[in-house]
Structure formats: C-alpha cells, structure tokens
Amino acid sequence: MTDLSNLDRAEVETFLAGLGVPRFHGRQIFHWIYRRGVTDFAAMTDLPRALRERLAAACTLTTPRLETRQTSTDGTTKFLLRLEDHRHIEAVYIPDTPAQTFCISTQVGCAMACTFCLTGKMGLTRHLTAGEIAGQVRVLAHATGLAGQPFNVVLMGMGEPLHNYDATMKALRMLADEQGLALSPRHVTLSTVGVLPGLERLAQEPLMPNLAISLHATTDAQRDALVPVNRKYRLDDLMAACRKFPVRKRARITFEYVLLDGVNDTPEDARRLVKLLNGMKAKVNLLPLNEAPGIPFTRPSDERVNAFAQILASRDVLVSVRKSRGRDIRAACGQLIVESERRAAGQRLAAALP
Ligand code: SAH
Numbered sequence: 610m611t612d613l614s615n616l617d618r619a620e621v622e623t624f625l626a627g628l629g630v631p632r633f634h635g636r637q638i639f640h641w642i643y644r645r646g647v648t649d650f651a652a653m654t655d656l657p658r659a660l661r662e663r664l665a666a667a668c669t670l671t672t673p674r675l676e677t678r679q680t681s682t683d684g685t686t687k688f689l690l691r692l693e694d695h696r697h698i699e700a701v702y703i704p705d706t707p708a709q710t711f712c713i714s715t716q717v718g719c720a721m722a723c724t725f726c727l728t729g730k731m732g733l734t735r736h737l738t739a740g741e742i743a744g745q746v747r748v749l750a751h752a753t754g755l756a757g758q759p760f761n762v763v764l765m766g767m768g769e770p771l772h773n774y775d776a777t778m779k780a781l782r783m784l785a786d787e788q789g790l791a792l793s794p795r796h797v798t799l800s801t802v803g804v805l806p807g808l809e810r811l812a813q814e815p816l817m818p819n820l821a822i823s824l825h826a827t828t829d830a831q832r833d834a835l836v837p838v839n840r841k842y843r844l845d846d847l848m849a850a851c852r853k854f855p856v857r858k859r860a861r862i863t864f865e866y867v868l869l870d871g872v873n874d875t876p877e878d879a880r881r882l883v884k885l886l887n888g889m890k891a892k893v894n895l896l897p898l899n900e901a902p903g904i905p906f907t908r909p910s911d912e913r914v915n916a917f918a919q920i921l922a923s924r925d926v927l928v929s930v931r932k933s934r935g936r937d938i939r940a941a942c943g944q945l946i947v948e949s950e951r952r953a954a955g956q957r958l959a960a961a962l963p
Pocket residue numbers: 721723725726727764765766767768769770800801802821822823865867896897898899900904942943944
C-alpha cells in the first residue's frame with residue numbers, strides 16, 4: 610500500500626503514471642485531500658469510478674485522528690491528535706491575533722531538553738513524517754472551517770523542526786501546493802533552538818519560511834544551562850549564521866526570549882541582548898515563562914518584564930511581549946506534553962522534582 614499522505618504532488622503524479630493513469634488526476638486528488646479534507650477515495654467523485662476503486666485497493670491516506678479538543682476562555686483551542694502507531698501529539702489553533710494561526714508539532718516529544726520546557730522533559734519519542742506534519746494542518750483547517758481562507762502556521766508545537774529537517778521541509782512543500790491549501794511559506798514561521806547544520810541548509814531553500822530563533826540567553830554559560838544544544842552550537846556561531854541568513858526585504862528574524870525570574874531578566878541581560886543584535890534585521894519576542902510543575906523557574910513580575918522590554922525599545926530594538934494564549938488548558942508555549950505517553954527518562958526525572 611502506498612500512503613498518499615506522505616507524497617507531494619509530483620510524487621502522486623509519478624505514482625499514478627506507474628499505474629498507467631494520466632498524471633493530471635494528481636491535481637484532483639490533491640484538491641480533494643487538502644482543500645476538501647476528504648480522506649475516502651470513494652468520495653472523490655470527479656475521478657473515474659475505476660480509478661477510485663484502484664486507489665482504494667492500492668493506497669492509504671493516513672490522517673491524524675482528532676481525539677479531543679479543548680477550548681480556552683480566550684478561544685485558543687488545543688487538539689489532541691492520535692497517530693497511526695497510537696502515539697499522540699498536540700496542535701493548537703490560536704484565533705484572531707489578528708491572523709488565524711495553527712501551531713503544529715514536528716516530533717513526538719523533543720530531544721533538545723530545554724530546562725524550562727515541558728515538551729523538553731518528555732525526551733524524543735520519534736520524528737513525525739511529512740504526512741503527519743502536513744496532516745495536522747489538514748485536520749485543523751477542516752476542523753475550524755478555515756480551509757480556503759488565509760491562515761498562518763507556526764512550527765512551534767512539540768519538537769525541533771531542524772532536527773527533523775527533511776520531513777518538515779517536505780511538509781511545507783506539500784502545504785504550499787497551489788492545488789492544495791496553497792499555504793505560502795511567507796505565512797509559515799519555523800522556530801528553532803539553532804541547530805546550525807539545519808540552519809545552513811535552510812538558508813539555501815527555495816521555499817523560505819519566516820525564521821524564529823529561540824535564543825533565551827546572551828552568554829554561552831547562561832545558554833548552556835537553559836538550552837543544552839548550545840554546548841554543541843555556540844552562541845557566536847549561531848549569531849553569525851543569523852547574520853548571514855537571507856532575510857526577505859522588510860522581513861526580520863524573530864528572536865524568542867523566555868524570561869525567567871532572576872535568571873536571564875536583568876537590565877544587564879537586556880543590554881547584552883541589544884549588543885548581540887546590533888545591526889541585524891531582528892525583532893525580539895519576549896515570553897514571560899509559563900510556569901508548570903517540574904519546571905524549576907518562576908515567571909518574572911510584569912514590572913520586570915516591562916523594564917526588560919523598555920531597555921530594548923529605548924535602544925531601537927523592536928520588541929513585543931507574547932501574550933500567552935490558552936494557559937488555562939496548557940496550550941501555551943512550552944506546555945505541550947502528552948501525559949499518557951510512555952514516560953521518557955527525562956520525564957520521570959521531571960516528575961520527581963519538587
Ligand atoms: N523547538 C523549537 C520549536 C518550539 S517553539 C524551538 O525551541 O524554537 C516553542 C517556543 O516556546 C520556544 O521558543 C520555546 O523556547 C518556548 N517555550 C518553551 N517552554 C516555555 C515556557 N515554559 N514558557 C514560555 N515559553 C516557552
């Protein structure tokens with residue numbers, strides 16, 4: 610059986626050609642799958658009946674199963690999705706920011722182990738396939754009625770997209786297809802801790818999403834403690850890669866900076882951040898910590914957050930403070946974790962923390 614959910618349109622067409630079927634049916638199939646949200650070949654009524662039957666016999670169309678959805682008081686909706694192997698991932702719909710945004714996952718769990726992130730405590734269970742990554746957008750677009758309307762996608766759910774590079778980029782190509790959801794990479798933001806080989810590959814891509822860097826610290830010592838991958842890819846090298854990164858006209862790299870009370874939120878940190886970003890097309894998105902049991906940090910007061918933001922703004926660094934959405938349903942940044950998943954070592958450790 611061939612799983613069509615994992616194929617881009619060129620591959621679907623090649624597959625059809627192999628069956629001796631005209632390639633143009635690939636366009637129709639893509640339309641049904643992505644734009645119409647149809648997963649049953651029998652329902653693809655503009656295909657010849659014989660083709661529908663052959664597809665049903667030779668293909669599957671794996672689609673994440675919507676298991677539960679929870680809506681926050683602010684309208685943010687978290688979706689629990691079940692994959693074919695019964696593992697779970699989460700994806701989030703964040704309405705009216707003013708855009709409509711889907712936040713999707715690229716892995717089950719995450720290997721990066723950032724010390725303030727709940728997903729990081731899970732460890733990595735496995736990579737998602739391109740079909741599973743794109744499938745989240747298919748499912749959410751149809752569950753929210755937004756297929757055919759403009760929406761943004763942020764790769765800010767579970768997982769590190771550049772640690773699952775090929776599947777992530779293939780999913781973006783599948784989602785960009787004009788016959789499908791036609792999601793332009795300009796409406797996609799890829800967020801990364803800075804896996805440098807991935808960042809260098811990304812700089813060469815013809816389909817270029819917006820880039821967000823999870824920076825969180827301004828010295829190697831500090832970043833080593835918060836974002837362990839920094840021990841491998843040092844801050845200077847990360848900043849050098851960002852300076853070289855081909856940013857579109859009028860676009861900027863977003864630097865995400867989680868604020869941890871008394872750890873990385875002092876005026877000195879803010880001034881070092883200004884220096885690091887000197888001369889770059891950058892903007893800073895401050896994320897006051899979303900606290901959770903097992904996370905050994907606290908959220909700074911609004912005064913401290915504002916003071917930090919003020920220092921950046923007064924030195925002409927564009928800065929915004931992320932208003933966390935969906936905190937009441939644990940849908941906010943760093944809070945995606947699947948409790949029923951078999952617990953990885955890191956997670957057991959996290960559970961043992963006071
Ligand atoms: N692995 C990628 C994609 C995840 S994006 C990355 O790290 O960029 C999720 C964002 O939420 C990251 O910037 C992450 O650092 C941030 N985050 C994680 N835990 C958080 C928490 N407890 N509070 C606020 N932000 C958090």
